[in-house]
Amino acid sequence: MPLLHRLAGALAGLSALAALSAPAQAQTYPARPITMIVPFAAGGPTDIVARIVADHMSKTLGQQIVIENVVGAGGTTGATRAMRAKPDGYTVIMGHMGTHAAAVALYPKLAYHPLNNFETVGLAAGTPVLIVAKKDFPAKDLKEFVAYVKANADKVNAAHAGVGSVSFTSCLLLNSVLGVKPTAIPFQGTGPALNALLGGQVDYMCDQIVNLVPQIKAGNIKAFGIGTPDRNPALPDVPTTKEAGLPEFEVSAWNAIFAPKGTPKEALDKLSDALSKALDDEGVRKRLADLGSDIPGPDRRGQAALNKLVESEIARWTPVIKASGITQ
């Protein structure tokens, strides 16, 4: 057979193969590892929740989920990166109440809108927020803490994970309830902020429970109140802010998975299903519950429920932030 004919034959064979494998590939999502962006430093709450659920989701999906910490600007740097990623199901983000709700009002020029530029995958964890302070903070309960901060507002400082983060936004609420404006010290996540609190370099912070339980139990930091209606089983000795005399401080945050707008429905459904399976797994549930997380039940899971949550959280935080007069 002349060379040209043989070549043409081989090419035809190749394209037939390609045609065959195209639909097969679409059916086999995910065919390679998935990147999950964590928009804060390693070791903090968002990172902890991401690693716990991603570990189990990897097993269900048959592909590794690789965590990538992309820090900066209260989580909005990582969220912007995720928004701009190719919407092919291979990049997702573990967002939270800050990146995908509070940031909208804090940054009038935010590069993304949580609902218009993302697809929702599902809520991963409810994370109550606590007011915590360094071990030798001169107060033994929330009332004393409030009195001390009011009297020493020019001396105390509060740690946070950047403008737009949960810690920033919830302490913004606390400060506005107390009528104080203490010095705010930014970190790239509340993992490093907690280290500064442990080292006594900062005085207090408002943070998600999953970052705090072991250090509170060990007595390495003080917990003055939890901003939920009920006490948390992981920290039964910590009073609610209502019990402790500050009912206006009611805050619970959350972490949830999002994908760039336009991610195929098949990929979103597989991711949502894998997340839900992770939340049903006894090992995952124990790890999250031991850290005080409120594990979403079936009615709070999935894409539609997360859409509703994001809508209501944007509506909830916008007036609080506008009233504070803080925007970037």
Ligand code: ASP
């Ligand atoms: N909990 C942090 C926040 O304040 C972020 C983190 O490190 O996960 O938003």
